[in-house]
Amino acid sequence: MELESILEKHFGYHSFKTGQKEVISSILAGNHTLAMLPTGTGKSLCYQLPGLILKGKILIISPLLSLMQDQVEQFKRFGEKRVIALNSFLSTEERNHVLSSLSSYKYIFLSPEMLRIPFIMRRLQDLDISLFVVDEAHCISQWGYDFRPDYSKLGDIRQKLGNPLTLALTATATSKVREDIIASLRIEEINKIESTIDRPNIAMYVENVPDYHDKQDRVIELVTNLQKPGIIYFTSKKAAEQMASLLVDKGICRAMPYHGGLDQNSRILIQQQFIFGQLDVICATSAFGMGVNKENIRFIIHYHMPMQMESYLQEIGRAGRDGLPCIAVLLHSPGDEQLPIHLAEGELPSEQQIDWLFKRISNEQRLMDVRVQLPNSFKELGGFSDIQWRMVEDFVNSPHRHTSQLEELQADFKKLIKERLIVKKKNIFQMKKWVESTLCRRELILQYFDETLSGKIPFCCDQCGLKLNDYQTGQQTLTLKENEQLWKDYLAKILTNRELSK
Structure with missing residues (x-):
């Protein structure tokens, strides 16, 4: 059956939007694919339609609860009932029911944080996954504007799931971020489909x-x-x-x-x-x-x-x-740039918070074990936000850190935070320059x-x-x-x- 026929039969559209057909054809040909398509061109169709043809499950990693829920509703409007979002919207009873019947779903949405739960990972490893989708893939890159530490672990997740066919989707990624996405996902050969980001209307x-x-x-x-x-x-x-x-x-x-x-x-x-x-x-x-x-x-x-x-x-x-x-x-x-600068600084742990945290850790140990379970009480006592604390946990427990000496680790973390803040401020002043340009x-x-x-x-x-x-x-x-x-x-x-x- 032609792709256009499937498109009209199941989704009610007569033609594809920019880049959709190229991405879908690439996936159906068995190619790992990185797709950069402009906002508003229906990136979700790039895994919705292949799911009707591929035999196994479609696993979609998505960064926002509201985004997952909206996409689940879209599926249902198209008549697809075999879709579920594993997130905090589900009660404990609902989640247990979903996990016990996970094999009955075709499209499974998860947050990257949900993949940290060992029981959920074991359930996913039991499934036949035909397509591993990373939505908003720019969240993978530490140089991306919306970096999420848990996204950076998706390369490990892919390996644990048997390196399934992968589709990474984004609308806004510079060439540096796109290369970072590929490296982080540990994909050696990938088909890149990069459309213009311009929306002339x-x-x-x-x-x-x-x-x-x-x-x-x-x-x-x-x-x-x-x-x-x-x-x-x-x-x-x-x-x-x-x-x-x-x-x-x-x-x-x-x-x-x-x-x-x-x-x-x-x-x-x-x-x-x-x-x-x-x-x-x-x-x-x-x-x-x-x-x-x-x-x-x-x-x-x-x-x-x-x-x-x-x-x-x-x-x-x-x-x-x-x-x-x-x-x-x-x-x-x-002076409009002052508010985003203030927010950028607030997203990152301050030097005082870092010093306080490592002092508390040093009271208990001089060396940092390979993996340390940082007490949640440290988060509350140190005044760390959720974003800041995820960064702390990600850095402290990174398998790639070069030292177990607390003093060196503390200095490395401060250096990383300083570099991140420099990048954030550079982006803000780039935006300001654009606003003031003639x-x-x-x-x-x-x-x-x-x-x-x-x-x-x-x-x-x-x-x-x-x-x-x-x-x-x-x-x-x-x-x-x-x-x-x-x-x-x-x-x-x-x-x-x-x-x-x-």
Whole structure:
């Protein structure tokens, strides 16, 4: 059966999006595959469809609970019931039931942290795994913008599972990060399918506003006038809640906040309300949006400057998945870089925390054993966040560390943290430089990902003459409709050029 026939029969689509068919064909040919596809091009289909053909199980490693749940719901909407997400959403009773009947599921989603549980690993080793999928694979690389220590262990996990056929998926990875992904997964031969990260239907607009109060007023004005639905991204949970309340109190639209501080049921409810059109605007932190399958988002507003280019690209990629014109607006005030710098510093253990921790350890031993079970009380007493503590455990128990002397280990850890902070600050100031640039914004983003702009496109960015009026409510302008084919032709051209250059 042709792939297009399977696509239409099981998923209701008549044609593949950018890169999908190439990735699926590579997997079905038995090739380990690294796929870098732009946000909004349906990366999940790259393992959904092969699962209908491959005999064994499809194991998908996913970084976020909300992302897993959304993808499970997508499967069920397509009529696939043999899907499960092994995560903390399950009660103990539900988890025991799932594990006892794991062989009855075709698609199994897990967090990398779940793979640390020996009993779960033993159950997975009993299965016939046809495809090992690493979603958001940039989380593997220590130089990636969203590094997760547990992701870096997936090479070991693959070996324990018998080195199954592997698909690594990402939308935002520099060439350095892509090479890091391959090395970490311990794959010698891999088929790389790298499409352009450009989404020509997303116009980019940066607007300077004097201060915080002006920024708040400007958001209210933008949401009032722009076509909806939309997402407003904040770095602060409190700011997201305040803006959602303002929009509702002023009768501007139906809005809700979304952030990691909400309980699981609230997050799922808000996400579903937004997907099914019961909310117009989500005021969100970066916890929202990854994998959310809503095609008609017309605008993305960034209230705070993102910490790096990769996360900016991920977040604006929520818009315009229906292929129609949409806009990404970033509001910038003087000193906006201070908040991401503060957050970057907070993600890493401080020197004082490291000194305190190693002093506590030294009271008990002078040498660090091959693997040490650090007491959870140390985490609480030292004031370590979950992210910081995962970094501590990962470093202390790394099989690749070169010393067991506590003093040397302490110095090495401080050096690593300092290097990480330098990289994070470099990314922040790179973002600031992009915000303040007078050059084409699209061209600069493509350069960052080692691509070149093939030619100017209509409705590109504020530096190329873009006007916000074209995206206002009631202004689904004929001009945009008429120019829709122009950017589609442009996209086809650059994809053709990339194929010819391979």
